[in-house]
Amino acid sequence: MQQSAPVRGSSRIRLDVDAAGRGDRIFEGATKAGAIAILALLAIIILLLLFESRNIFGHQGIGQFLFTTTWDPVFREFGVFAFIYGTVISSVIGLLLATPVAVGAAIYIVEYAPRWLRSPVSFTVELLAAIPSIIYGLWAVFILGPVMRFHIEPFLQTWFGPIPIVGNLFEGTPIGRDILTAGVILAIMILPTIMAISREVIMQVPDTQRDGMHALGATKWEMIQGAVIPYARAGIAGAAILGLARALGETMAVTMVIGNASTSITGSLFEPGYTMASAIANQFREADSQVYLSAIIAIALVLLVIAMIVNILARILIYSLVGKQSNSSRIG
Amino acid sequence: MVSRYEELYAAAITGKMDRRQVLKRAFALGLTIPAISALLAACEDDDSDDSEAAAEPDSDDSSDDAEEMVEEDDNEDEEGEDDLDDPDEVESDLDVEQADAFLEDDGWEYEGDDRIEGPYDGESDTLNGAGATFPAVLYSRWFHEYEQVTGVRVNYQSIGSGGGIASISDGTVDFGATDGPMNDEQLENASGGNIFHIPVAMGAVVPTYNIPDLDIAEPLRFTAETLAGIYLGEITEWNDPALVEDNPQLEDIDQSILVVHRSDGSGTTFIWVDYLAAVSEEWAENVGVGTSVNWPTGIGGNGNEGVAGEVVQNTYSIGYVELIYALQNDLGVGEVRNQAGNFILPSTSSVTAAAAAFADSIDPQLRDRIVNAPGEDSFPISGFTWLLAYENMDDEEKGIALTRMLWWCVTDAQRWNSGLGYARVPEEIVDLAKELIQDIKVDGEPIFPGE
Numbered sequence: 001m002q003q004s005a006p007v008r009g010s011s012r013i014r015l016d017v018d019a020a021g022r023g024d025r026i027f028e029g030a031t032k033a034g035a036i037a038i039l040a041l042l043a044i045i046i047l048l049l050l051f052e053s054r055n056i057f058g059h060q061g062i063g064q065f066l067f068t069t070t071w072d073p074v075f076r077e078f079g080v081f082a083f084i085y086g087t088v089i090s091s092v093i094g095l096l097l098a099t100p101v102a103v104g105a106a107i108y109i110v111e112y113a114p115r116w117l118r119s120p121v122s123f124t125v126e127l128l129a130a131i132p133s134i135i136y137g138l139w140a141v142f143i144l145g146p147v148m149r150f151h152i153e154p155f156l157q158t159w160f161g162p163i164p165i166v167g168n169l170f171e172g173t174p175i176g177r178d179i180l181t182a183g184v185i186l187a188i189m190i191l192p193t194i195m196a197i198s199r200e201v202i203m204q205v206p207d208t209q210r211d212g213m214h215a216l217g218a219t220k221w222e223m224i225q226g227a228v229i230p231y232a233r234a235g236i237a238g239a240a241i242l243g244l245a246r247a248l249g250e251t252m253a254v255t256m257v258i259g260n261a262s263t264s265i266t267g268s269l270f271e272p273g274y275t276m277a278s279a280i281a282n283q284f285r286e287a288d289s290q291v292y293l294s295a296i297i298a299i300a301l302v303l304l305v306i307a308m309i310v311n312i313l314a315r316i317l318i319y320s321l322v323g324k325q326s327n328s329s330r331i332g
Numbered sequence: 333m334v335s336r337y338e339e340l341y342a343a344a345i346t347g348k349m350d351r352r353q354v355l356k357r358a359f360a361l362g363l364t365i366p367a368i369s370a371l372l373a374a375c376e377d378d379d380s381d382d383s384e385a386a387a388e389p390d391s392d393d394s395s396d397d398a399e400e401m402v403e404e405d406d407n408e409d410e411e412g413e414d415d416l417d418d419p420d421e422v423e424s425d426l427d428v429e430q431a432d433a434f435l436e437d438d439g440w441e442y443e444g445d446d447r448i449e450g451p452y453d454g455e456s457d458t459l460n461g462a463g464a465t466f467p468a469v470l471y472s473r474w475f476h477e478y479e480q481v482t483g484v485r486v487n488y489q490s491i492g493s494g495g496g497i498a499s500i501s502d503g504t505v506d507f508g509a510t511d512g513p514m515n516d517e518q519l520e521n522a523s524g525g526n527i528f529h530i531p532v533a534m535g536a537v538v539p540t541y542n543i544p545d546l547d548i549a550e551p552l553r554f555t556a557e558t559l560a561g562i563y564l565g566e567i568t569e570w571n572d573p574a575l576v577e578d579n580p581q582l583e584d585i586d587q588s589i590l591v592v593h594r595s596d597g598s599g600t601t602f603i604w605v606d607y608l609a610a611v612s613e614e615w616a617e618n619v620g621v622g623t624s625v626n627w628p629t630g631i632g633g634n635g636n637e638g639v640a641g642e643v644v645q646n647t648y649s650i651g652y653v654e655l656i657y658a659l660q661n662d663l664g665v666g667e668v669r670n671q672a673g674n675f676i677l678p679s680t681s682s683v684t685a686a687a688a689a690f691a692d693s694i695d696p697q698l699r700d701r702i703v704n705a706p707g708e709d710s711f712p713i714s715g716f717t718w719l720l721a722y723e724n725m726d727d728e729e730k731g732i733a734l735t736r737m738l739w740w741c742v743t744d745a746q747r748w749n750s751g752l753g754y755a756r757v758p759e760e761i762v763d764l765a766k767e768l769i770q771d772i773k774v775d776g777e778p779i780f781p782g783e
Binding site for chain 2: 070071072073074075077141142145146173175177255256259260261272278281282283285286287288289290
């Protein structure tokens with residue numbers, strides 16, 4: 001079509017350009033196809049979930065589905081709020097516990113650790129990310145659960161139980177199969193993700209920034225506080241959000257320790273809970289009616305929507321953080 | 333491997349190794365979860381200042397328990413290795429060892445003269461089925477034997493009862509399998525018309541508990557009222573008067589009950605709640621019957637092993653598992669009072685007795701559930717597991733092969749049931765099942781080639 005366009009210049013060069021142009025277009029087409037395929041895949045997933053879950057929204061209102069806590073397959077009442085609650089709270093606990101440790105470890109590795117120690121520490125932490133979640137689950141069942149039940153949870157109850165409001169978080173009999181235990185195992189599982197990305201981000205901070213702070217007479221802590229963290233802030237936030245996204249979707253390990261019960265929402269972290277991913281994994285196989293099956297698929301839809309909301313919020317957060325920074329920062 | 337396990341156990345109980353080391357070794361040895369639980373319980377036993385001394389008084393028992401499980405592991409290993417060379421020999425090997433280890437093999441043989449023998453002209457040489465996981469062990473044994481007998485290869489995928497019902501409804505398999513009967517809605521939705529339920533084996537669901545203060549040789553006695561009360565969250569203490577009445581040994585156990593149920597949808601749950609609903613109006617009205625229900629209380633474990641794991645780990649807990657699982661793993665199980673007022677310890681024979689007690693009153697379609705059976709010796713929490721087949725088939729070859737296979741399943745095949753921990757279907761019910769099989773048609777004509 002454009003092969004013979006006169007703007008290409010002399011005929012000899014045009015030949016080369018033509019050949020190159022064809023390859024270019026093929027390559028462009030291939031990459032475009034890849035990009036479109038990804039978008040199409042997402043669209044197909046969403047459409048399929050919408051289609052397969054249509055029965056439940058004919059059966060009961062969307063409000064009842066989203067905002068009630070009764071999940072009763074026998075009497076066909078499906079309310080996912082307890083699952084949403086369990087998913088969000090356990091993930092947030094995981095995030096709150098993991099982020100400080102991960103960022104601290106990342107700062108240590110980049111700013112403090114002797115050079116010979118950096119690789120082994122990074123490698124070890126990243127190795128954690130390669131452990132299958134069923135292994136984390138088994139470890140949580142046999143080690144973490146009893147430790148939580150007999151040591152950590154009674155300790156929390158003794159010291160924080162009497163405090164009003166905060167004490168409500170630690171009510172009930174510790175059994176080690178609860179939202180808190182699930183949060184702790186999630187924290188351990190998302191730690192390597194947050195650590196590895198934070199480390200990369202902190203390493204991207206230009207040395208000129210550090211040298212500038214040092215030249216002004218700053219101590220190491222002041223340098224990190226004043227130059228490194230503000231510069232890497234957006235990237236660290238992004239790392240935390242990626243960790244949160246993994247926590248939201250984590251299924252196996254959480255299912256093994258969260259207790260899989262959702263009778264009520266009491267606000268206590270010592271109550272057994274239920275996450276959306278666990279509910280799908282537990283109940284999909286034996287769902288014995290159309291409505292029940294479509295209710296479970298609707299959980300998947302809600303989980304997808306919540307994951308998307310988290311990602312959008314993350315984008316907004318990162319843009320707002322980047323906005324506050326100097327224009328030179330492009331991290332995140 | 334047994335000796336290594338014993339070493340490890342000894343190290344755990346004498347405190348030579350701490351929990352972490354024990355766990356590491358246990359994983360390296362590839363032990364099963366219940367075996368690891370037993371080991372960890374042994375470790376806990378050692379730091380006796382802690383309240384967590386889960387397995388304290390029955391340490392003897394848990395060692396037996398664990399040894400047996402290791403033996404079982406061995407079996408599996410051998411099976412895996414030898415399978416390549418000589419499957420037949422392994423099968424018989426397995427049978428003997430398993431029977432020796434923990435199960436009653438009563439030498440039962442089918443004595444009718446209507447046995448399925450040899451191949452049959454004009455029958456399809458493969459059949460495909462899918463469904464329940466609970467009888468999968470039995471089915472894989474059966475279909476292996478069946479291929480020796482007739483040359484017909486039967487492929488069975490254990491994808492769960494829900495999946496089995498869905499597959500037969502779609503017509504993607506020749507037969508389905510389920511632990512809970514299809515309900516009317518499901519029957520209406522089946523693409524190929526009416527579906528027959530052929531009961532081929534029976535199972536029971538048994539209460540299992542963990543109270544370290546009690547002697548395991550003296551099982552707790554449960555009644556319909558106490559089990560329903562515990563699972564409704566109304567009986568919350570082990571020394572509740574209702575429990576103490578039948579179990580004086582509970583009087584001093586001032587501990588709250590941790591209730592464990594299945595978190596996944598399951599035929600086991602179906603039988604359990606079916607029983608609770610049959611004996612408790614409150615249960616029937618508020619919770620109902622299904623493969624998963626809205627539990628009023630308790631925590632959920634995934635699968636039999638998940639429930640058993642929670643019970644072993646958490647002292648003063650109660651759970652429910654399939655009879656075969658409890659037998660294989662030597663879990664402490666409770667007796668349950670039946671309709672006749674006798675406390676019955678679950679076994680394959682008390683389960684068969686339960687079905688036999690229903691023989692006169694059962695619906696000829698055989699979809700009935702048989703919980704809370706009458707009869708002196710019936711274990712009340714029992715149920716069938718069914719194979720599902722269409723009444724009207726369109727492929728003659730498949731029809732001949734399927735009806736012959738079903739016939740074999742309710743006759744000759746029954747001799748493997750008790751050795752593998754399943755109860756036999758009683759003769760009275762088998763006769764009714766045969767009538768259904770003879771009723772399977774192709775083009776409106778009965779297709780079963782027997783007399």
